[in-house]
Amino acid sequence: MGRKVILVGCGNMGYAMLKGWLAAGRLAPADVTVVEPNPELRARAATHGVKVAGEAGELGEVTADLVIFAVKPQVIRNVVPAYRGMAGSAAYVSVAAGTAVATFEELLGADAAIIRCMPNTPAAIGKGMMVLFANRNVRGETKTFVETLLTASGAVTSIDDETLMDAVTAVSGSGPAYVFHFIECLTAAGEKAGLPGETARLLAMQTVYGAACLARESGEAPGRLREQVTSPGGTTAAALDILMGEERLKTLLVDAVEAARRRSVELGK
Ligand SMILES: NC(=O)C1=CN([C@@H]2O[C@H](COP(=O)(O)OP(=O)(O)OC[C@H]3O[C@@H](n4cnc5c(N)ncnc54)[C@H](O)[C@@H]3O)[C@@H](O)[C@H]2O)C=CC1
Numbered sequence: 001m002g003r004k005v006i007l008v009g010c011g012n013m014g015y016a017m018l019k020g021w022l023a024a025g026r027l028a029p030a031d032v033t034v035v036e037p038n039p040e041l042r043a044r045a046a047t048h049g050v051k052v053a054g055e056a057g058e059l060g061e062v063t064a065d066l067v068i069f070a071v072k073p074q075v076i077r078n079v080v081p082a083y084r085g086m087a088g089s090a091a092y093v094s095v096a097a098g099t100a101v102a103t104f105e106e107l108l109g110a111d112a113a114i115i116r117c118m119p120n121t122p123a124a125i126g127k128g129m130m131v132l133f134a135n136r137n138v139r140g141e142t143k144t145f146v147e148t149l150l151t152a153s154g155a156v157t158s159i160d161d162e163t164l165m166d167a168v169t170a171v172s173g174s175g176p177a178y179v180f181h182f183i184e185c186l187t188a189a190g191e192k193a194g195l196p197g198e199t200a201r202l203l204a205m206q207t208v209y210g211a212a213c214l215a216r217e218s219g220e221a222p223g224r225l226r227e228q229v230t231s232p233g234g235t236t237a238a239a240l241d242i243l244m245g246e247e248r249l250k251t252l253l254v255d256a257v258e259a260a261r262r263r264s265v266e267l268g269k
């Protein structure tokens with residue numbers, strides 16, 4: 001019999017992770033219970049064969065090895081206490097931005113085993129980035145189980161300084177949105193340059209996909225790969241003069257990441 005998992009909240013992030021785990025066969029649907037108050041989202045989860053409930057009170061005698069919180073940081077204090085009774089047998093994972101392990105220890109008990117995780121939505125297709133921070137109560141075996149589960153969603157790494165989670169959130173948690181916006185902008189720029197919309201979108205998407213794969217798989221530094229595209233006096237140099245002149249794009253990204261990091265700190269208060 002596999003380990004039992006309760007997923008609390010099956011919105012954008014919870015559903016992305018659920019799909020990744022089930023698609024990879026890391027969890028059997030019969031071992032998963034989803035708690036989700038929104039009927040449409042509950043029905044969406046149920047199509048995968050998992051058990052569903054609208055609230056913790058409906059769970060009855062369900063036991064769990066792992067309870068995963070994928071609800072908004074703003075509702076954590078209301079939602080989490082209902083699962084305190086499981087602390088003897090279960091470990092807890094939270095993906096809530098900003099919310100410190102200390103908050104969960106306050107709500108679940110000082111002895112509760114808690115892993116804070118910052119995932120991102122490419123987890124839905126096994127290409128996510130998951131960063132973990134575990135409290136002192138998490139046993140090695142539990143950490144291994146969680147890491148193995150999460151590798152179905154993509155790359156997994158751990159940090160041992162929890163304060164870095166805000167920066168992690170700003171880079172990889174929110175990061176897919178920056179890249180999606182880059183695709184939107186490159187598509188719009190292609191259209192402005194005369195390409196039909198569909199063609200511009202295909203070119204923008206495949207270029208981001210191919211460049212990301214090349215950066216990851218070639219082992220070359222991104223700067224070196226950039227130079228390989230850039231012929232002296234050519235087209236790329238003309239474009240990079242705009243993007244890199246006065247460090248325009250870098251400055252924008254530094255400001256954007258800092259705004260996200262600060263917001264993550266605020267969400268934790
Ligand atoms: N969306 C993303 O890309 C990422 C989100 N996160 C974190 O994931 C968490 C969820 O974010 P999203 O999925 O984007 O939000 P969402 O709003 O799509 O999902 C949250 C879900 O929780 C449900 N919910 C509310 N009260 C509940 C309760 N008492 N019991 C069970 N479920 C309840 C809501 O109905 C909703 O479906 C947040 O804490 C966020 O910081 C972390 C990394 C990336």
Ligand SMILES: O=C(O)[C@@H]1CCC=N1
Nearest residue numbers: 096097169173174175
């Ligand atoms: O926007 C947010 O607050 C969440 C956390 C990281 C990505 N989405």
